[in-house]
Amino acid sequence: MKLYYLPGACSLADHIVLEWIGAPYEAHRVPREGLRSPEYLRINPAGVVPALAEDDGWVLTENVAILNYLADKYPQAGLGGDGSARGRAEVNRWLAYINADLHPTFRPVFRPERFIEDESAHEQVRQTALTRLRSCFEYLDAQLEGRDWLTGTRSVADPYLFVVLNWAKGKGVDLGGLVHLERFHERLAQDAGVKAAMQQEGL
Ligand SMILES: N[C@@H](CCC(=O)N[C@@H](CS)C(=O)NCC(=O)O)C(=O)O
Numbered sequence: 139m140k141l142y143y144l145p146g147a148c149s150l151a152d153h154i155v156l157e158w159i160g161a162p163y164e165a166h167r168v169p170r171e172g173l174r175s176p177e178y179l180r181i182n183p184a185g186v187v188p189a190l191a192e193d194d195g196w197v198l199t200e201n202v203a204i205l206n207y208l209a210d211k212y213p214q215a216g217l218g219g220d221g222s223a224r225g226r227a228e229v230n231r232w233l234a235y236i237n238a239d240l241h242p243t244f245r246p247v248f249r250p251e252r253f254i255e256d257e258s259a260h261e262q263v264r265q266t267a268l269t270r271l272r273s274c275f276e277y278l279d280a281q282l283e284g285r286d287w288l289t290g291t292r293s294v295a296d297p298y299l300f301v302v303l304n305w306a307k308g309k310g311v312d313l314g315g316l317v318h319l320e321r322f323h324e325r326l327a328q329d330a331g332v333k334a335a336m337q338q339e340g341l
Contacts, residue, residue, distance in 0.1 A: 139163040142181060142189040144170060145339040146304060148201050148241060149188035153339065154297035155205060157331035159212045165338055202237045205294035206230070217294045225289070232281070232288045232295040240274045240302055243267055247309050271311045275303075275319060282318035286325070300326045 141156060143149035143165060156163045172178050173185045182189040182199045190204045191197045198204050209218030209229070219225030246253050246267040250260035278299065281288060288295045303323045306313055313319060326332050 139193065140191040141165050142168050142178070142187050142191070143339065144168055144173075144187045146301070146341055147187050148298065148301055150301045150304075150335060150339060150341075151201065151294070151298040152188045152190065152204050152208065153335035154300070154329075154332050155208050155217060155294050157334045158217065158292075158297075159208060159215045161212060167339070201298070202230075202233045205233060205298065209294045217292065219289065219293060220291055225291075228289040229293045229295050232293075233298065235277075236295065236298045236302060240271070240278075243270050243274060244302070244305055244309070247271070268309070268311055271306060272313075275306060275311065275313060275316055279316040279319045282322050285318075286322075296322075296326070297332070300332065 139156070139161070141149065141152055141163060143153055145167065153165060156165075168178055168187055173187075179185055181191065181197055184199065186199075188201055188204055189197055189199045190207070198207055206218070209215070219227075219229045244267070246263045250263040251257075253263055254260070278288075287293060288299060300323065303313075303319060305311075307323075
């Protein structure tokens with residue numbers, strides 16, 4: 139298995155999961171300028187990370203699909219819920235929220251020019267997104283009250299939350315008072331699999 143990643147990007151969630159699973163894999167760093175190269179577009183026509191290539195040449199893209207695939211392929215790692223349909227749905231509930239609501243809200247913070255050409259409006263676009271992000275993180279903080287993991291047991295949703303928390307800290311999202319998220323982040327930052335993936339990505 140080969141994971142295509144950009145350091146610290148959403149692909150870090152898959153990288154952490156691969157470490158937690160413990161199966162052999164190769165991590166391949168895609169240079170940012172290489173995302174649009176013909177070679178990489180053959181792997182992921184969307185020109186983004188992550189992509190996961192199996193040894194027989196099958197390639198899977200889309201972070202949520204990859205995380206679910208890894209949970210299914212390695213059930214012994216116990217990362218797909220508690221084994222019940224509802225448990226799996228809970229994992230997907232949080233994956234969906236992070237992927238569809240939270241992750242895209244970072245885009246105006248990282249690249250305001252993709253939303254509005256007028257440079258004088260970039261700061262306003264960024265600030266508006268930062269405010270929206272604060273309310274997304276409040277929602278997640280409430281979910282973590284009394285829980286160590288988003289669904290109660292460790293799952294593929296947790297490293298994705300860890301990754302977006304890293305972005306939030308790096309981009310100055312107001313996380314003040316969100317004590318459950320802070321505790322979650324501190325704990326995951328000390329996790330052996332998280333440390334190994336981050337070290338490999340040079341973070
Ligand atoms: N829908 C895709 C989005 C992936 C995505 O946004 N990847 C970002 C990194 S977190 C990326 O590769 N960005 C490069 C770019 O947009 O130039 C997924 O969920 O996998």
